[in-house]
Amino acid sequence: MGSVVGMSTELEIAIKPLFATPVLVFTVAQHDCLNADLARVILEREASRPAHRDSEVVGWSSPHDLSMLDWAGEMLGKLFDPVLKIAAHMTELSRQSGHGEQRLGWQVAEVWANVQRQGGSNAFHPHPGSFWSGVYYVDTGDIPQEPCGGELRLFDPRGCLPRMLAPYLRYSVPELHDAGTSVSLAPSAGQCLLFPGWLFHAVNVYTGHTPRISIAFNLDPILSKREA
Template sequence: MLAFMAREMEINVRPIFSTPLLVFTVPDHEQINAQLRRAILEREASTPAYSDYEVVGWSSPHDLSMLDWAGEPLKRLFEPVIEVATQVTEFSERAPGTAGRRPGWQVVEVWSNVQRKGGSNAAHPHPGSFWSGVYYVDVGDISPDSKCGGELQLFDPRGCLPRMLAPYLRYAMPELHDAGRNISFSPTAGQCVMFPGWLFHAVATYTGTAPRISVAFNLDPVLTAK
């Protein structure tokens, strides 16, 4: 309620144009992480880094080859990932006869990243994929106080416009204080983060000594012909 000229008015505040950020902990992640950590570090030691201008660190090719060399633990990881994507997505009214139904999902790209001291990822989106995500095998020395960096940074899709137009003002609602800013997410091992592929994101420079190991992926819907 707002006191106004000795009267009260009810203001209904509804944050609009929200961007979904899905965060969940994968079941049995301790066992999955132990196996993935071993496979990824062995791959890093034996294979040159994939050429990627965005990455400071080691990265495997952005394709499906990791499904072969990482094997069973990677397949177990994607079981809950696919389930989450299915639960939170449905066909729109523009899909005749399927509106409200939920599509199936498939992994179209998956790759691993290993970042050591000085590693980072420049800001980028994942064009062409509805859902993108990252799973944390080992967060190294990442901590909530951000002393060692390595956080996942997510950027307001409206860019800096809200702050450029009125840098001395902000909305008087805590849930809207992030307008025009980037959000830093400090992960823990076993967590998976999913977001729309068009959302710009980055990895802050990592200054820890233990390796920061993650698995990135893109998902597309399984569309069947009529």
């Protein structure tokens, strides 16, 4: 709620941020031990396997499938237990879907590890076919200590049109951000972000000296019969 002053009568303004994009940010409980185990197996994997070929990635990543469950399944189970519960809590069936008698759940469709060293980055991209996508931070490297890039960069889904029309203007409400630009978020270890798979994102060039380790994933919905 805002107001306009300098008028003969004060005018109250209700601000409704329409077409908002959900980005869910939470910290996984007891992540210190989990991250130590994940960092160990991911760095061992990096040392023994070639990187998955991906033109968007400067750095090492494992295959974008479910094979990570074979070598890190127990640890991933601890990670995805809260992730799937949050996805279920934050999603419901559309009233127009015709599936009102069914129960909605979530499962991991793809999961892969990323290791970025000095000069690493991820180019601008979405995750097609996924309602929820996410990233979990095992180790953010030197990011907390000094400015060294590596932030997650989220792009305004409204595109560049507002800036093409009036690049000299911005909204006066901070929560609305500048139209047509992007927002960079500096991660912390143990933090997880869930966002729509259609949201374009990137990783800024990382210039730190210690590895930046993350786990990316996509979720698929599961429809099942409701219990009687």
